[in-house]
Amino acid sequence: MHTQVSLSSISKLINGTHENPSCLLGPHPIDYRGSAATAVRSFLPEAQAAWIVDPVNGQRRAMRRIHPAGFFEAICEPMVDVTMAKGQDAREHQSRLHTIANSKYRIQMTNQSGETIEMQDPYAVPSILTDFDNYLIGEGKHYQLYERLGAQLRTVDGTPGVNFAVWAPNARSVQVVGDFNGWDGRKHVARMHPNLGIWELFIPAAKAGDRYKFRVHCSDGSWVDKSDPYGLAAELPPLTASIVSNLNTFQWSDSKWLDQRSEWNPMHEPMNVYEVHLGSWQKGPGRKHGWLDYRDLARRLAEYCHRMNFTHVELMPVSEHPYSGSWGYQTVGYFAPTSRHGSPEDFMFFVDYMHQQGIGVLIDWVPAHFPKDAHGLRRFDGSPLYEHADPRQGEHPDWGTMIFNFGRNEVRNFLVANALFWLDKYHIDGLRVDAVASMLYLDYSREDGEWIPNQYGGRENLEAIDFLREVNTAIHDKYPGVVTAAEESTAWPGVSRAVDDGGLGFTYKWNMGWMNDTLAYMQNDPIHRSHHQNALTFSLIYAFTENFMLPLSHDEVVHGKGSLISQMPGDMWQKFANLRLLYSYMWTHPGKKLLFMGGEFAQWNEWNHDDGPDWMLLDFATHRGVQQLVADLNKTVIENPALHQLDFSGEGFEWVDCMNAEASTLVYLRKGMNGTPPILVCSNFTPVVRNDYRVGVPQGGFWKEIFNSDSEAYGGSNVGNYPGRKSIGSGHHDRPDSISINLPPLATVMFRLEE
Known part of the structure; x- marks a missing residue:
């Protein structure tokens, strides 16, 4: 028997550069000596010998080594000699041929150590993507795409494994590398869905807990190892591999909370939000960088919120990020809670425990931009895939990051699905969307000539506007009671108005004007405040044009601004009195309330993500007094409609x-x-x-x-x-x-x- 595969194709496969390995590997119908037959091929570089195994009766058919690097083939031809194919033997042979043609066989091999290994043929497994999946992906409306792309645990014909799929339409080839193949990409070259640009492969040897990446052969001939955009977990930075995870084993106990939330009206209920950076809120001895795990944080934070009468916590971004100094706002792993504090299941425990204690959980979400780290989204397949190609649209001048191409179906689908993912898999109660203003304006932080107008010649980012409306509509339709809040600092109209009414659809808008005016007023010496009364009264002119949340967030206590109490004028007594006055005015002003950690007990030092609040200050009565004031203000708001x-x-x-x-x-x-x-x-x-x-x-x-x-x-x-x-x-x-x-x-x- 002679193979019908060319040596050049085999060489490309062995070198890992074949653009479509599935046309070689797995079962393929061929014409053999004038009759229909099936050729089964495998690339097994560690194999000394290999066989096809009939799963029904265990009979084996030897595979021939076609190339010394480990390319094997077996041709399963029909029996044409009727004298040799009578009765039961002929029927069994035809049955085995039918089994092979329908991918029901297994492959057995002996490695160089003499060990015998039996496995499913990855290239004989049907795609996880259905025709309906393909339709939704093409429309950019597959809102549960996180259950198809990435690393999906899957059992095929009784064989457990992991289905890997990644969008990389301009790649020459994509290899799946990880613990399951010794990081040798030649063993698992993904097959491409040409119309979708998705590369996919089922790997029986892979399992939960395995580390992996996608090794992408870019259009310029270079190779790059990329973390999984849909990866559910990641290694502890500075390591960057994704980790296969199962998000369906955790036993949730918050059904009562979720039922109540669906009936909750965010317009009329009290909302006192405690903004927290999990990495620095409290530290623990004996842990790397002092990071507490999610379970320990849940118990500590729930108890503290109860004592302080906060109704919700808002977590600065928990999605995986390589640089701790970005505070999470330069996200790489959009679907992975950071491993700094534990596993995905640990974070589920965090949310579940908070809900059982009656505390809502909001998270910061960052769809405005992403970092340039080599293992991340930038030039994912060698081309500007998630970002705009033109730096006037695709690079953020302030943060040195990339800007998403909101006009591309696949990118918009990635982000909408990501927002829904946190609500679905982690029961999150709301998203605070970061840097919305930078998304709305094409000329944001740009000079003339540094930006490209929209199709009508304007500065509005029409594609980003459509995206924000789409994500808010999807969230509110699918998850009643879940809230979205926009960090938006301009006079853009209708940020928190319904999409049907021409708005962007957010539940709340951060009142940055109130925050700036109020802090500027409070920083004046009281003797001069009579000249600035309008700084306080002006906010009531527009207070009801949006559904406002009043934020004294982390942004007000960093970058040289000092802590809130250090911004107050006067002697020591007056500083504390002014801070108490600021909080009292804020808590009685229309709008929901948000305060960053440390502010509740008059933290003296500007916030530092490595150190966090100075809890030792609570040894002093003045700081305990401010803490008690905040607790009582929260309680007063809750108890008084x-x-x-x-x-x-x-x-x-x-x-x-x-x-x-x-x-x-x-x-x-x-x-x-x-x-x-x-x-x-x-x-x-x-x-x-x-x-x-x-x-x-x-x-x-x-x-x-x-x-x-x-x-x-x-x-x-x-x-x-x-x-x-x-x-x-x-x-x-x-x-x-x-x-x-x-x-x-x-x-x-x-x-x-x-x-």
């Missing part, structure tokens, strides 16, 4: 007096639904005590003092109005009645009408 039910409606806010710039005071009402008692908020932004300060109220009765940031429990001077004030029957501030109060220095007091 007037402080959370109508955060996004003008019906929930009413000025009583915003014009007293000379005294630097503000007085306003927060109101809820269904006749819930209003909250009267009075703030004094100077260190002067204002006794017998008269405030108009909408209704006579007893106004109970429910909060005072000047309480001695928080480190204040204890000027106040305990237990409250009864109205005096005389109108003021255009209200029918009024109360006379002591307004503490650099403080906020709250009153609630008692029936």
Whole structure:
């Protein structure tokens, strides 16, 4: 018997450069001596001998070594001599031929050590991709593509293994390398789906826990090892291999939480968010870099959130990133929780435990850009695949990163599927989308000539806008109660309006204008604040144009800005009083609340991702006082519907007096639904005590003092109005009645009408 495969094709296969190894390997129908036959070929570089095995009766057919490098072939021809093929023998032979033609055989080999190994032929296994998968992929609408691409555990004809698939349409060839083949890519060259640009191979020897990469033969002839874009886990940096993982074995216990979440209305519920960098929130001795594992973090963080009355945590990016100094914002492994804190199952435990403790989990998500690391997405198959080719569109000038090509179906599908993946596999309660402003504008941080206008000559990134609308629509349709929040710093209209109403579809928008104006005001010496009253009142002009979240995030305590308390003016007492005042004003202002870790106890040092908050400061009463204030503010918001039910409606806010710039005071009402008692908020932004300060109220009765940031429990001077004030029957501030109060220095007091 002579092989019908050319020597040049065999040589390409052996060298790992064959563009379509599946046309050689596996079972192939051939014409043999004028009759139909099947040729089965395998590349087994470690084999001394090889056979085809009938799985039914165990009979073997020897394979011939066609090339000394380990290329084997067996030709299974029909029996044409009827005298040699009578009765049962002939039927058995035809049955074996049919079995081979339908890929039901196995391959057996003996290696150089004399060990006998039996395995499934990777090239005889049908694709994991169905016709419907192919249709959705072509449309860019396969929102569960993470269950097809990447490394999928799979059993074929009783044989367990891993199905590897990767999108690399411009590659010459793709090899799968890993622990299962000694990182010898010649053994497992993937086969290509020409119309999809996807390379795929089932490898029986692979299993959960194996490390792997895709070795890509680029169009320019170079080779590069790439991590799996859909990889579910990764090695601990600086190592970069992906790890085969099973995400379906964890036993979730948060069904009650998920059921309640689906009925949750994010517009009307309290939301006090604690922003956390897991790598530095708390450290543990004996661990690399002090990183705590997800399970330990879950227990510690849930207990702390309970004590502090935070309803949610927001985690700075947990997706795998090579450089810790990027804080996670330069993501490589979009589908892999960072291995710094454990395995995917450990992170599932984290979310599950938080849910069981009644704490929601939000994560930062970064679809705006990705880093240039060689093992990542940049020039994945030797071409600008995930990014734009033109640096005026494809490179970010501020961060030295690449910008996704949102107009490409496959790229948009990758990102939408990734967003849904975290909600599906990890039960995440919301995504805070980073750097949205950089996505919306083609000229973001660029000078004239450094950007390309859209098709209408404008600066709006129309493809990114469509992408944001698509991802928000998909999230809200599939996961009721899940929230999305945009870090968007411009006046782009409708960020948090429904897509059907022309908006981008986010649940919330970070109120960066409020944050900048408020911090700038608070940094003024109180003696000068009377000249800047509008910095406080301006936010209420636009407060209800979006569904705002008020952020005092990590961005406000890095890059030389100092910590929040270090930004406050005055002597030591005034610094603490100003910080308490800032928080009290924030917690009573319309909008959901977010505070970065360390701020809740007046961290002195600017945040450093290697060190984290200085918990030793809690040895001092002043810092414990601020911590208790934040806990009580959170509790006050939760327990008083007037402080959370109508955060996004003008019906929930009413000025009583915003014009007293000379005294630097503000007085306003927060109101809820269904006749819930209003909250009267009075703030004094100077260190002067204002006794017998008269405030108009909408209704006579007893106004109970429910909060005072000047309480001695928080480190204040204890000027106040305990237990409250009864109205005096005389109108003021255009209200029918009024109360006379002591307004503490650099403080906020709250009153609630008692029936």
